[in-house]
Structures are given as C-alpha cells and as structure tokens.
Amino acid sequence: MAGLLLGGCTTSAPVPERSALPVPPYDFPFDNPWVATVVGTPSEQRGVFPIRTAPQRRKLVLFPERTIPEGFWYYDGMDYSVLLQSGPAPLVFVIGGTGADDRSRLMLLLGRIMHAGGSHVILIPSPSHANFIVTASSNFLPGRAGHDASDLLRVMHALKDRLAGEIQVTRYDLAGYSLGAWHAAFVAKADAEREDRIGFDRVLLLNPPLSLYRSIEEIDAMLYKGLPNGIDGLRYFLNQAGARLSHAYSTSDPLDFSDQDFLFEAYSRMQPSDESLATTVGLAFRFSTMNLIFTSDVMGHAGYVFPFDKQFRSTTPLGDYMAVAMRLSFMDYFNDIYVEQYANETVSRQDLIDQSSLEYIRGWLSRQTNIYLLTNSDDIILAKGDLEILVNIFQERSQVYPNGGHMGNLAHRSVTGYITRFFTA
Amino acid sequence: MKHMASRPACAACLVTALLGGCSTGPAADPPVTTPPRRQIEQFVDAREQPATVVNPLAVYDPFEQTNRAIYKFNAKFDDYVYLPIVDAYVAVTPEPVRDSVSNFFDNLGEIPTFANSVLQGKVEKASPTLFRFMLNSTIGLFGLFDPASHIGLKRQDEDLGQTLGVWGVGDGPYLVLPILGPSNLRDATGTGVDFVALTVALEALPSDVRDDILYDIVVWGLWPIDQRYQVPLRYHSTGSPFEYDLVRSFVTKARRIQIQN
Numbered sequence: 001m002a003g004l005l006l007g008g009c010t011t012s013a014p015v016p017e018r019s020a021l022p023v024p025p026y027d028f029p030f031d032n033p034w035v036a037t038v039v040g041t042p043s044e045q046r047g048v049f050p051i052r053t054a055p056q057r058r059k060l061v062l063f064p065e066r067t068i069p070e071g072f073w074y075y076d077g078m079d080y081s082v083l084l085q086s087g088p089a090p091l092v093f094v095i096g097g098t099g100a101d102d103r104s105r106l107m108l109l110l111g112r113i114m115h116a117g118g119s120h121v122i123l124i125p126s127p128s129h130a131n132f133i134v135t136a137s138s139n140f141l142p143g144r145a146g147h148d149a150s151d152l153l154r155v156m157h158a159l160k161d162r163l164a165g166e167i168q169v170t171r172y173d174l175a176g177y178s179l180g181a182w183h184a185a186f187v188a189k190a191d192a193e194r195e196d197r198i199g200f201d202r203v204l205l206l207n208p209p210l211s212l213y214r215s216i217e218e219i220d221a222m223l224y225k226g227l228p229n230g231i232d233g234l235r236y237f238l239n240q241a242g243a244r245l246s247h248a249y250s251t252s253d254p255l256d257f258s259d260q261d262f263l264f265e266a267y268s269r270m271q272p273s274d275e276s277l278a279t280t281v282g283l284a285f286r287f288s289t290m291n292l293i294f295t296s297d298v299m300g301h302a303g304y305v306f307p308f309d310k311q312f313r314s315t316t317p318l319g320d321y322m323a324v325a326m327r328l329s330f331m332d333y334f335n336d337i338y339v340e341q342y343a344n345e346t347v348s349r350q351d352l353i354d355q356s357s358l359e360y361i362r363g364w365l366s367r368q369t370n371i372y373l374l375t376n377s378d379d380i381i382l383a384k385g386d387l388e389i390l391v392n393i394f395q396e397r398s399q400v401y402p403n404g405g406h407m408g409n410l411a412h413r414s415v416t417g418y419i420t421r422f423f424t425a
Numbered sequence: 426m427k428h429m430a431s432r433p434a435c436a437a438c439l440v441t442a443l444l445g446g447c448s449t450g451p452a453a454d455p456p457v458t459t460p461p462r463r464q465i466e467q468f469v470d471a472r473e474q475p476a477t478v479v480n481p482l483a484v485y486d487p488f489e490q491t492n493r494a495i496y497k498f499n500a501k502f503d504d505y506v507y508l509p510i511v512d513a514y515v516a517v518t519p520e521p522v523r524d525s526v527s528n529f530f531d532n533l534g535e536i537p538t539f540a541n542s543v544l545q546g547k548v549e550k551a552s553p554t555l556f557r558f559m560l561n562s563t564i565g566l567f568g569l570f571d572p573a574s575h576i577g578l579k580r581q582d583e584d585l586g587q588t589l590g591v592w593g594v595g596d597g598p599y600l601v602l603p604i605l606g607p608s609n610l611r612d613a614t615g616t617g618v619d620f621v622a623l624t625v626a627l628e629a630l631p632s633d634v635r636d637d638i639l640y641d642i643v644v645w646g647l648w649p650i651d652q653r654y655q656v657p658l659r660y661h662s663t664g665s666p667f668e669y670d671l672v673r674s675f676v677t678k679a680r681r682i683q684i685q686n
Contacts, residue, residue, distance in 0.1 A: 074500065074661040101664050130664050232469060234481035242678055246685045291665045297461075298666070307458035315493045320465065322667045323480040327468045336462070 023421070026414040028404050033378040034277035036405030039267045047416030049116040055081035055108065055123065060158055062136050069298060071312035078135040078155065081107075081123040083115035088168035090201070092119045092423060093156055095187070096126035097178030097407070099288030106177055106410055110206075113416050114175075117424040120167055122159055126180055127151055128288065130295040140299040141341055142292065143212065143333075145355060148183055149190035156187075156198060171201040173423055177407060178381070181208030182358065188371060189361055203371040204422055207379055207407050210386040211357035216330040218383050223282030223329075226275035231286075231327045237279065244270050281380065281406070290325040293333050304337060362393045372397045372422065374415070376404035482674035484599050492601040496669055499606055500660035507604075511653050525569040526651050531580060532561050532568025536626075537619055541583035545591045550581045582683070586615030590684035599673055607676040 027045065030036040059077030068075060081102040092114050096107050102123035114121045125132045127142040137151055163169075176184035184205055191197045209215035227233050248269035272280075294305060301308040305324050310316075339349050347355075354360055365371060373394040377387060391398045399418060401409060409415050465471050471479050486492060515523070535558040542551035557573040557580065565572050574580065589611050590596075597610025608616065627635070627644065634640055665671055 071666065073497070099664060103662060125664075130666055231481060232474070232478050235477050238481065238678065242682055246682045287665065287671075290667070294666050303459060303461050305461050305463050307461050310456075310458040314497045315490045317489045317493075318667055318670060319480050319483060321461075322482070322670055324461075324463050324465050324468070325667075326481075328463065332463075 023417045024413045026401060026412070028401065028409045028412050028414075030405070030408065031378075031403050032274065033376075033380050033403070033405035033408075034274050034281065035267065036376075036378070036403060036408030037281055037380055038277050038408075039263050040408050041411040042264055043261050045413060046411040047113065047413040047420075049112045049416075053083055053115060055083050055102070055111050055121075057081050057102065060136070060155065060162070062154060062158060066135075068134060069312040071298070071314050071316060072130075072134050072295075073314060075131050075134045079103075079125065079131055080155075080159065081111065082163075083111050083121040083123075084163075084167050085115075085118065085120050088170050090119045090171045090173050090423065091160075091163075091167070091169045092121050092173040092175055093159075094121060094123050095152065095174075095176035095180035095183045096124065096129065097176075097180045098126060098128050098285060099291060100178075100180070101125035101129045101131055106407060109411055110175065110177065110419070113419050114423055117420040119173065119423050120163075120169065122163075124152070124155060124159075127183065128179060128292050130291050133292070133295045134299055137299075139341075140296045141337065142296070143338055143356075144342055144352075145182075145186040145212075145360075146190065149186040152183060152187050153190060153194070153198075157196070160198065172198050173202040173204075174200040175204040175206065175423075176208075177206035177410070179209065179212075181205035182212060184208075185358055185361065185365060185371065188368070189364055201370060202423060203368070204419065205371065205373050205375075206410070206419075207375045207381070208358065208373070208390070209381050210359065210390050211353075211383070213334070213353045213356050214383040214386065215381045216334065218381055219282065219285045220329040220331055221282075222278045222380070223286055224279075225282070226273065226277075226279030227282075234283075234326075237276075241276070244272075278380075286326060286329070289328065289330050289333060290322070293328055293337075294321065294325045296337070302337070358393065359389060362389075366393050366395070369397070372399065374399045374401075374418065376401045376406075376409065378403050378405055380406050482670055484673045484677045485596065486599040486673065488598060488600065492599065493669055495601040495603055496660075499601065499604060502604060503660055507653050508659075511650055514650050514654065523651075523654065526647060527655055528561070528565070528571045529568045530648055530651050531571075532558065532565070534582075535561075535580075537585070537622070538581055538583045541585055541588045542581065544588045545583065547583070550583060553578045554581050554583075584612075584615055585619050586612030586680070587684050589615055590680070596677060596680070599677065607672055609677070609680075612680065 028036070029042065029045070030039065058080055060080060061077040079102055094107060094110050094114070096102065096104055100107055102125055107123045111121045111123050125136075127133070127137060127148040132151075133140055133142060136155055138154075139147065142148055160169075160172075174184050174188060176182070182205075184203060185208065188200050188203050191200060224230060227237055245266065248266070296302070297304040297306050298312045303309075305328070306312065306321050339352060342352055343349055358365060371394070373390055375382075375387070375390065375398070377400050379387070382390075387400070391400060401415065403409070404412070404415075465479060469479055476483050518526075535554050539551055539554045539558065542548075542554055557578050560573045560578075561568050561571055564570075571580075586608075594611050596612075600608050600610060600613050602608050602613055602616075605616065630640075661668060663671060
C-alpha cells in the first residue's frame with residue numbers, strides 16, 4: 001500500500017523508489033482503537049533496528065536572562081536529544097506529541113527508526129511539555145499555532161547553528177506525531193514565509209489532529225467514559241484497576257515492567273472494558289493538561305490555579321493545587337486562559353477555534369508536494385469527518401492504515417518501513 | 426500513626442519522633458497570598474467530601490516539606506554522584522558481565538525473599554524461591570547465571586516491609602529516604618531490619634574472605650552500583666511539576682499490590 005501511494009506520486013517525487021526493501025505486510029492485530037492505542041504493537045510485529053546508538057541528551061539555553069523559580073530547579077535549559085551520523089546525511093527535526101519530551105517512548109522510537117535509516121535526528125520536546133514552557137516558550141502560553149511555530153523555529157535555528165561545526169547536513173527534514181504533527185505543519189509554513197528559512201525538504205505528519213479544538217473535545221470526553229463522576233471518582237477507579245491487576249497476577253509479581261510485552265500481557269489478563277481504556281487514555285491527556293496549565297500559570301504569574309504572589313519552591317506542598325489542576329480540562333484552559341490572552345478586537349473566539357485547524361492553512365498544505373500525512377482510519381483523537389478532510393487536503397500524499405488507533409501501530413514493521421523509506425529513499 | 430497496628434508501634438513512634446524532630450518546623454507566619462482564580466470549592470465541597478475524593482492521589486505525608494527536600498537531594502545526588510558512577514560502570518563493562526553481576530546480587534536477594542515468603546505463609550512463593558536459589562547457586566555458578574528463569578521459575582520479590590504489611594501493619598507516614606528514595610515508615614523499618622540481618626549474615630563469613638579487599642569492593646561498591654543500574658527510573662523524567670505527588674501515589678499503590686501478591 002505504501003509503495004503504491006508513494007510510487008504514484010511522480011510530481012516532485014521526494015521519495016524515489018530506490019530502496020529495494022519490500023514493505024512488510026500490514027497486519028496490526030487490534031481492530032479496537034482503544035486497545036490499539038493503549039497496548040501498542042506486539043513485540044513480534046515490531047520493526048527491528050540493529051544499531052545500538054543511544055541518543056545523546058543535550059541542553060539548549062535560549063533565554064539566559066530568564067528567572068526560573070526554584071521549584072523548576074531541574075530545568076536549566078531545554079533538553080533535547082540527538083542521534084548523529086558520522087558522515088554527511090539529512091537532518092530530521094522531530095517534534096513530540098502532547099506532553100512528550102525527547103525521551104518519551106514514541107520519540108525514542110522515531111529517533112531509532114530515522115537514525116537507522118541514515119539520518120541525523122534531533123528530538124525536540126513538545127511546546128506543551130513543562131520543560132519547553134519553562135525554557136523555550138516566549139510567553140508561556142502554548143497552543144497557538146503561529147506562536148508555537150515561531151518558538152519552535154527559534155529552537156531549530158539555534159540547534160542548526162550549534163551543530164554546524166559538528167556534523168555535515170545534506171538537507172533538513174521535519175516530522176512530528178500527534179500534536180507535534182500539527183506543530184510540524186505550521187512550522188513548515190512559518191519557515192517557508194521567512195527570509196532566513198531552513199527550507200524543509202521532506203515533512204511527515206504522523207497522526208495529527210485536524211482541528212485542535214475538535215480533538216480537545218474528543219479527548220476531554222474520553223476521561224468520563226469510564227469515570228462518570230470525573231476526577232472525584234479517580235481514587236475508586238485506580239483502586240479498582242489495582243485490584244484487578246493484583247487479581248490477574250495472583251501468583252506472581254505484577255509490577256515487573258521489564259517484559260517488553262508487559263502491556264499486552266496485562267491487557268490479556270485483565271480484559272479491560274472499552275470505557276476503562278478510554279478513561280486511561282483520557283487520564284494520560286489529563287495529566288498532560290494538568291502539567292501544562294500549572295507550569296504555564298506559575299511561569300506567567302497569572303494566578304489561575306497557583307497564587308501569583310506565592311513562591312514556587314521544591315519544598316512547596318502542591319496537593320491542593322494539583323487537586324484543582326487535575327479537574328481542569330483542555331477546554332477550561334482554552335476558555336479561561338487562551339481566549340483571554342489571544343482574543344482581541346480583530347480576533348474573535350471563533351477565529352481562534354478556526355485558526356487552530358489545519359483547514360486554516362489547507363490551501364497552502366495541499367500545494368506542498370513534500371508534506372505527507374500518515375494516520376489511521378480509527379484514530380481516536382479525530383472527530384467525525386476529520387479524517388475525510390485530512391485525506392482531502394493531502395490527497396495522494398496520505399497514507400491511511402485501516403487500524404492502529406492513536407499511535408498504536410507506530411512500532412509496526414510496516415509503518416516503520418514506511419517511515420524509513422520516506423526519509424531515506 | 427492511626428494506620429499502624431499495635432505490635433511494631435513503639436519502634437514506629439520512636440522513628441516518627443526522631444524524624445519529626447528533624448523536620449522543618451512551621452515558619453513564623455506564612456506570607457499572605459492572593460487566592461488563585463480556580464479553587465477546589467468550585468469543583469467539590471471540600472468540607473463534605475473526604476480528603477481522598479478531593480485529592481484522589483493524596484497519601485498520608487505529615488513530613489512533606491522534609492521529604493520534598495530529601496527528594497531534591499536525591500535527584501542531585503543522582504545527577505552528580507550516583508548516575509555518573511553507574512554510567513562509568515556501564516562504559517567499562519560489557520552487558521553480559523553486568524547481567525551476571527545483577528544475577529549474583531539478585532541471587533543473594535533470594536534469601537530474604539525466601540525468609541519473608543515463609544513468614545507470610547506463602548508456600549507458592551517460598552518453594553520456587555528456594556529451588557531457584559539452589560539451582561542458580563550451583564548450576565548457575567554462585568548465582569552469576571540464572572538458569573532457573575530459563576525453566577520458567579520466575580523471580581519473586583518479598584521483603585520484611587511486605588511481611589509486616591501482610592501481618593496488618595499499615596503504611597505509616599510516607600518517607601523519602603536519603604539516597605534510597607521513596608518509602609514509608611513500615612517499609613523503612615523493614616529495610617533497616619533486612620539490612621541489619623544481612624550485616625549479621627555477612628559477619629558469619631570466614632574472616633579471610635571479609636578481610637579481602639575484593640569483598641569490600643563487591644559489598645560496598647558493586648552492590649549499590651548494581652542496585653541503581655537495575656532501576657531505570659530517572660528523577661524529573663515525568664515532565665510533571667507534580668512529580669513528587671505522582672511518585673508518592675504510585676509507589677504507595679504499587680507497594681499495596683506487592684503486599685497483596
């Protein structure tokens with residue numbers, strides 16, 4: 001399928017069919033998108049990458065004058081990771097998904113895939129991650145496309161300059177997954193409009209939301225599927241999950257995460273309902289929102305959940321603030337903070353919603369023959385009708401797998417094969 | 426203290442008193458701050474609902490400020506001392522050697538696991554543990570290899586803290602121990618006793634073994650290095666400003682599950 005789509009694209013052919021490797025068949029096993037998203041790819045179906053180069057973590061200080069509260073003492077720069085080649089090679093910038101940093105599981109996987117394919121790789125935390133907000137955001141308020149894109153470009157230019165003497169770069173590529181894919185689209189556009197452009201050659205968007213606002217609605221709803229009373233019932237939910245885990249592993253220790261099929265094993269033993277799985281996914285996003293809202297609030301002294309005139313220190317008990325922050329949804333952030341900050345006489349609330357969608361730049365996106373979409377037809381962050389619009393924008397440059405949920409199939413050998421070919425061929 | 430059962434309560438009180446003594450006392454007057462826009466009253470009636478509903482991740486933690494300070498100390502210790510040593514260890518040893526080192530110490534760990542399985546009356550854990558120890562200590566060359574796992578005998582993990590838990594001793598206050606990390610009063614007591622028992626056991630070794638420099642290197646050098654090497658967790662890798670709270674909740678929950686199993 002990948003070969004067909006890629007081969008069919010002859011206009012500028014950013015991906016020549018040079019690679020002789022046959023694409024392995026796509027046989028991802030979970031048709032239930034919740035299971036796919038939570039459990040991921042079973043080990044025997046994963047792509048295998050022989051090299052053992054560990055990513056090197058480095059730090060970038062962008063705002064040396066910035067005073068960082070002692071409570072964030074461990075953030076003395078933006079943490080990023082590099083996987084470099086010894087000879088000349090393309091360089092791929094990878095942007096993390098919601099709440100992900102350079103060491104997140106999917107980021108490391110993407111780094112391995114692309115490095116094994118022969119590229120230099122730089123893994124950049126998501127602008128929604130606390131580390132990015134504290135050290136690399138110009139206004140501590142992530143989520144506004146143009147604004148985040150200019151923050152990201154500042155980072156990329158700084159990294160490009162820094163690595164100039166260390167590696168030889170033949171061209172610049174760009175990738176991102178989930179929210180990071182959404183960012184990548186806006187970064188590509190912002191870059192193209194600048195004079196000092198990096199000039200991205202190949203851009204791959206993995207499981208992007210179409211409209212940030214609509215995906216936020218979907219994600220906020222997930223939490224309540226297995227948690228009708230919201231966060232009030234969280235302790236009960238976690239206790240139930242703990243009891244089930246304990247019961248499922250009654251003859252052994254259940255917390256041995258060393259097994260790479262731990263999640264699959266736990267899933268097979270516990271057989272959780274779709275509602276519980278949806279809540280699990282919703283909770284993961286909720287924790288990201290909680291971190292984002294609190295970090296943004298503390299850094300901006302906005303007095304939203306944390307008193308603006310209180311010191312944030314590593315010894316400050318935070319339970320009361322966490323109890324509030326974990327009850328706030330992405331929508332609360334949007335309505336209370338985002339609209340207040342970004343709406344004005346010329347930009348209405350509805351404008352902000354419209355501008356948070358890839359549809360807002362669809363004309364430009366549809367003309368870019370170097371920007372590709374990779375997603376799944378059952379991606380849970382897409383609202384009804386979003387997939388059709390995405391495919392409509394990217395046309396023959398879209399690769400849509402029949403299942404995989406949200407990022408669940410990224411490790412599948414067929415998908416990793418596609419990514420390898422995209423950046424190497 | 427209300428969670429503690431009576432038996433070890435005296436020792437527990439003593440430790441608590443000691444810890445209480447070194448926790449930072451209340452400051453003179455906390456500076457008055459402006460209430461934030463969003464507060465808990467907007468979501469739940471904090472007077473009506475139990476604290477566990479208001480903050481679902483709450484854990485009994487009366488020494489929070491001290492614990493938080495030690496948490497930061499541990500993170501710094503990791504950064505400046507522990508992890509650089511572990512990294513150097515990884516750099517100079519090939520993986521099979523490190524695996525064997527881990528196997529060796531894990532094999533010694535079967536002894537407390539066996540003892541505590543017996544104390545908990547868990548035959549289904551005691552017998553495979555005993556068999557593992559015998560097999561790995563002999564065919565596995567003093568525990569350097571782990572043939573027992575290859576025949577499907579999985580390693581169990583029991584310690585005195587779990588045994589006390591099985592006997593009905595509550596968690597007690599949450600504690601962050603210097604270098605050792607998150608614990609609670611019951612488990613810290615268990616760790617202390619386990620450590621004393623181990624020291625006594627090591628004393629029983631012939632003196633020409635204990636006087637050997639290699640012995641000191643293994644027990645006081647290699648062991649702690651291997652302990653850290655085996656734990657992949659890195660401080661502040663959650664990306665959450667609430668990491669202390671999240672870890673506290675997770676560790677507490679995980680220990681409850683370990684005690685049940």
